[in-house]
Amino acid sequence: MTSILTNGGAISALQTLRSINSDMAETQGRVSSGLRVQTAADNAAYWSIATTMRSDNMALSAVSDSIGLGQAIADTAVAALDIVIESLDAMKWLFVSARSMEPIDITDFSYYGMTYFPEDGAEKRVDPKYAGSLLQKLDEDMLQHIMAINNAVDSASFNGVNLLAKPKDGVDLDDAFAATFVTGYAPGDIQTLRLKSRDFVLFNDNFANYGTIAEEDTNAGILDADINIMAQLPDGSTWWTSAPIDLFHSTFSDQPYDNVGINVIYDLEAVISMSGFTRDSAYEYFINEFEKKIQGVVSAQAKLGAVQHRLEMAGEFNSDLRNAYTSGIGRLVDADMSEESTRFKALETQQQLGIQALQIANSNSDNVVALFR
Structure with missing residues (x-):
């Protein structure tokens, strides 16, 4: 049936063309955005999953930043410990050298220890018998290594975190943490790595605040505590001396200070003279105790090496996890x-054919007019 009021062919062609145009718009959106699911209307389930995974991926990105910060802090501490161990080894060599030298005839013990305690360190006068001796030259070299250790520890700070030095805050060393790093994230669960201060702190400014020797020893950092010598007397018996030998970090009136200006070897010789110890046994005990401090620092560096390895593994795993999330999304x-481009080319062809079909359908009315001529 031919009608001048209703053109069924044109209506059908127009409907087909509208469908093709709609498909083309959808395909164009996918091509321009690179996404086949842009909104929840496209696919509610996939959109919801992808949105959640993107949020988790952002959290993993923050974890990567935290791991990188932790690695920088650990690397800084390890670099400082390299200097500390190098200086400690040099100091041990100086003690061994001092043992083989002629002793000083010390009779005036007023030069032992510190003379006064300014805020920036310790000062002392020099015994005239000691001045210019070979032992004093060793002490001058010793002082440079002590200052190098102090400077290395003080400088081992990154972003305000120093694993090797604990400020005066009244917190017991066993209860304190040097740092906490975020190393991973699972939905609803942040994974952290906490470093105990006990394992890494060389200098703890809090150890001066305690009233008993036991409490001070408990809160002393690896290099904090002084050395009290137990050595042999000429009759073969052994005894403790109550005269401590300070090395790096000491206290006076509950205040910590760096031993700037200390003469360690002279003090060791003075303690030997005051106590009547045999020189060899005193040096042997002192060097053994000093070796314990070296091993304490070596242990701290080994633990930091383990921390570095753990952070490296956490960083690699986190990177792999982010890549997996990105691929999953x-x-x-x-x-x-490739599929969308092929589909778009096909829709272009369909669109052209649809336009031609509509033109043909619209030409039917011209045929009706021709019948009445």
């Missing part, structure tokens, strides 16, 4: 550009 919502 892509599988859910990314458009297949």
